[in-house]
Amino acid sequence: MEESKDDHDDGSVARVAAIDIAKATGMVCLRIPHDTIEGRRVQQVWTVASTTNAILELGDRLVCQGVQRVVMEATGSYWRPFFYLLEARGLECWLVNARDVKNVPGRPKTDKLDAVWLAKLAERGMVRASFVPPKPVRQLRDLTRTRTVFIQERTRHKHRVDKALQDAQIKLSDVVSDLFGLSGRAMLDALAAGERNPRALADLARGSLVKKKPALAEALTGQFEEHHGRLLGVLLGTVDHLTTQVQELDRLIADLMKQTTAPYDTGGPSDGDDTGGPSVRDGVTAQELAERLDAVPGIGPATAQIVLAEIGLDMSRFPTPNTSSRGRSCAPARFSPERRTPPARRARATHGSRAPSAKPPTPLPAPTPSSALATAESSNAAATPKPSSPSPAPSSSSPGT
Structure with missing residues (x-):
């Protein structure tokens, strides 16, 4: 000490x-x-x-x-x-x-x-505290972030499934828009189970894919070996496991949001206001707030849950709703408004690019003269005053137009 x-x-x-x-x-x-x-x-x-x-x-x-x-x-x-x-x-x-x-x-x-x-x-008061949500919101954040990671990992394994098919010359993704749809998943399960007949695999098509059976049979003709079948079975099992975990996280998030209540003013009117809406004594749950966010165009149920998990339920923590030096509500929620650059300045603002210049291009240097000619030209240049070059006329069009 x-x-x-x-x-x-x-x-x-x-x-x-x-x-x-x-x-x-x-x-x-x-x-x-x-x-x-x-x-x-x-x-x-x-x-x-x-x-x-x-x-x-x-x-x-x-x-x-x-x-x-x-x-x-x-x-x-x-x-x-x-x-x-x-x-x-x-x-x-x-x-x-x-x-x-x-x-x-x-x-x-x-x-x-x-x-x-x-x-x-x-x-000396020269630091600013970062936003640390209360315990229920922290728990909700842990669940939503884990779900996001699992969804990303499941997408990676789905890409690996297509990679394994491409290695076996199976072009199923060229005909089927969703490999893990009803028809695509049935064909993948049949391939992993040992089915190798392209026509039998094409007969598993459902819905609008029934009309594409010839194209499916052609796409399912390849060099699919036993090695590819074992690898495909492992990948499909991993995808199914991650899907089960995501569904379990969805259930846990829904239960926690029903139990989490906002014990503070959520922006609604006071008790004396008869216009309706939430107030402090209404005990608004996080699930109700997520449903109201879901009504905003571009925000779905999962996104509404993520927004509440990132910024919490107490909006009084954020002085302003924007992303200025005093505002901190849009950036944590990943809804920061895009700053659009004017067309004339877009090239200058883009990293690694150059803005169009209004100056005329610099002429290439003249070739070096011989020693005798250079001596004569240098003496003439010293004796004759050099006229000043006129300034270029202003251009009628601005750069970038």
């Missing part, structure tokens, strides 16, 4: 603690006012293990010191134990972006100096 004194006491928080978090430890810096000397501050820096008991002991110590705010950096997922346990202890925890507190060139970088620097920024 180290104690030192600092002459700076112009911060907005009198008692502050900062934590520079690593995987197994956290460097804690505590800055509190001096007991006897006014205007002085006492600084303590020590290391804390990232175990549950060590973090709980840290919380007790900070509470005894009367710490008003605990600030920590968003380092991977290692900040979660510190934030959740200290928050449960009753401390006000702020999670800040490391990009906002470490962009000082030339500053030495160690865990100890980072913790001290973060504490000084926090006590």
Whole structure:
């Protein structure tokens, strides 16, 4: 443990603690006012293990010191134990972006100096807290993000199925728009089960594909071997497993959204307003909010769930709905409005491209004359004054038109 004194006491928080978090430890810096000397501050820096008991002991110590705010950096997922346990202890925890507190060139970088620097920024009110949703919304976010990952992984395995078919000269995807539709999946299951007759496979077509049986028989004629059948069976089993997991996540998300209630103003009228709509006492659930978002064009049920999981149910956390320096609601929900560049500036704004120039092209240099001719021309040029070149006339059309 180290104690030192600092002459700076112009911060907005009198008692502050900062934590520079690593995987197994956290460097804690505590800055509190001096007991006897006014205007002085006492600084303590020590290391804390990232175990549950060590973090709980840290919380007790900070509470005894009367710490008003605990600030920590968003380092991977290692900040979660510190934030959740200290928050449960009753401390006000702020999670800040490391990009906002470490962009000082030339500053030495160690865990100890980072913790001290973060504490000084926090006590002066020079950091901004990131959005950390409450526990029910965090659980909803875990489920929606896991579902997104599983859907992406299932899509990858579907592409691998087509890759295996292409390796066996099976051009089924050229005729069937959806390999995993009713007809396509029946043909894939038959191939994995050992059926090799193209006409028998084409007879499994249903719906509008019945008219394409000759084309299907031609596309199903290839070099499909036993190796491809085993590989196809493994891929189809993985796709089915992921589909089952996605359906289970859908059920868990629906149940959690029915149980999660917004205990704050959701933008509806007050009790005295008879215009209808939700209010604080209505106990609006997340499922009802998702249904209202689903009514917006371009937003489906799954997207509405993701939006609520990312931005939460309390819109008062975001000062404005836009993505300016004060707004933070559209960007976390991945609904940031597109900034359209004017046509005349689009080429200049595009990375790696050049804007059309209004200047005339630079002429190629003249060939180098011989030594005698160069001497004569240089003497003539020195004797004759060079007339000034007139400025080019302005163009009637702007660049890019």
